[in-house]
Amino acid sequence: MALPFFWMLVTALKSSSDALRFPPTLLPEAFLFRNFITAFREVDFLRYFINTVIMTAAITALVYITTILAAYAFARLKFLGRETLFSLFLAMMMIPLPVYLAPTYSILSRLGWIDTFLALIIPWSVNVFAIFLLRQHFRSLPQELFDAARMDGLDHLQIIIKIVLPLSKPILITIGIFEVITSWNSFLWPLIVTHSDSMRTIQTGLSYFAQAESTNYPLLCAASAFTTVPLIALYFLLQRHIMESYVRSGIKE
C-alpha cells in the first residue's frame, strides 16, 4: 500500500543513470538530496506553491462564510420557499463537473477572469454538501438555546458567533479539512482556467513538469514529493480528525 510512496522517495534520491538501471535497486547508490533543489528550480515551484496556498486559503475561508450563513438560514430561519430552495441547492450539487465545465469557462471568459485567481477561487466558494452537513447539525441544536439568546436580545450574527459556532467545532473542522484537501489536489479546474506559467497551481505545475521532463524520473519523483508532502504532513498531524471527517460525511446521522 505504501509502496508507491517509498518508491517515489527512493527514485527521487537517485541519479538519472541510477534510476534507469534495470532491474532497479531498492536503495540509491548515492543519496542525491540535491535533486529536490534542482527540481524546485527547473520550473517555478515556489510560485506554484504560493498560488496553491493562496487559492486553498481563499476557497476555504469563503466556503466557511457562505456555508455558515446559508446553513444557519436553512436550519433556523423561516422564509418563503426555504425548502424548495434547499432542494434546488442539493440538485445543483449532484451535477458532475464535466457537465458545466465548458459553459462555465465561457462565462469566466466573458468576465475576463480566465487566468486570474478569481477563476480559481470564486466558482468554488460554495460547497452545498458542507451546507447540508452543517444544516443537519444546526437543526439538532435545542430550540431553547435560540429562544434564550433571542430573549437576551442577540441578533442572528451574534447568535451564530457566540453560541452556535463554538458548539459546532467537529463539523467545522470536517468542512475545513475537506476544502483544504480538495482544493490542494484539484487539477482539472486549474488546468482549464489558467494558461500562463505564473498562474499554475502545484498540481498543474507538476503535470507541466512531467510533460517537459518526461524521462527524468528522479526529478519527477522529487517534484511529486513536493506536491504531496504538505498534505501528508497535514494528514499525520490531524489524522484522527481527517478520518473522522470522511466517515462523518459518509454515514448519515
Next chain:
Amino acid sequence: MKRKTTWAGYFFILPALVIIVVFRAYPILQAVRMSMYKWSIAGPLQYVGSKNFQRLFIDPKFFQALGNTLWYIIGVVPVTVIAALFFAHLLNRNLKGQGIYRTLYFLPVVTSIVASSVVWKWLFNPDRGLFNAVLNLFGIQGIAWLNDPRGILAIATAPLGLKLSNFLAGPSIALIALVIMAVWHNLGYCIIILLAALQVVPGHYYEAARLDGAKAWQLFRYITVPAISPAIFYVIITQTIIAFNTFTPVYVMTQPAGGPLGTTSLVVFYLYEQSFRLWNLGYANAIAFVLFVLILGFTLMQQRFFEKKVYYE
C-alpha cells in the same frame, strides 16, 4: 418580528445563492442550449439543432470512450468494494497496530492524483519500472502496461481461436493499469467507511447467531453484510460516480490522446478533448448533456437494484 426573520433568511443565503446561480445553474442551462449550436471560441455561433446529437450517435470515438468507461467501472468498483469489505472485516478485530494499518490504507486518499499518476506511470514503465522488474523475478517478461492496447478478453480467448475486438475485447492492459491504480487510491476511503459501519453492529446479533450454531462465514453472510448494507450501498454508488468522472490519470499517464489506440480514453477525458483541445464547444455540450443523463440513469438503476437488498434499521 416575523417579517424581520424572513428578510434575514434571504440575506444569509444570498452569497451562496449568487455563486450557485452564476456558476452552476446558469452554465447548466447554457450547456443545454449550447448543445444545439456549433461553436468554437474564435468563430461565430451557428444554430445546428440536433446535429450535434446526431453526430454523437455515430461517433466511434465517443462509443469507445463510453465502452472504456464501462469496463473501467466494472474493473474498479467491485474490486474496491469487495477488497474494502475484506480489509475492514480484518481490521475490525482489535489487532495490534491497527492504527498504523489504517494510516497506510488511507494515505493514498489524501495524496494528489497528479503525483500518484506520475509515480505509478514510473512503476508501470515497461523497460525500467519496478513492476516489470518484480515480474521478471517470477519469469514473466515485459508487460507493456500503459502502452498495450490489447484487450484482456481478446488475449484470453485468442487460444480458442476467437477474435474479439472493440468493446468485446475487454479492457486493454493499459486500462487495467489505470484500474489497479484507482483501486489503490480509493481503497482507504471505502475501508474506513465500512469499518465505521462494522463497529456499530450490535454484538448481540453475533452472540445470538453463534448460540444457534452459526459458523464464521455464515455470520459474515447473514449478519455482517446485511447489517452494514447501507454503508456498502453508499460506497458502491459513490465509487461508481467517482469512476465515471475520472480524468486526471488519463491525462497524466496516457498521453497522447487517450492511450494506445484510444483504449484509455474515458468519457470525461473525451469531453475535455472536444472542449479544450479541439474547441468544439457545441459538440462538447451535447456530450456533457448525454453524460449527465447517463450518470443519472446509471445511479437510479443502481439505487433500484440495491434498494431491495439494503436493510435499514
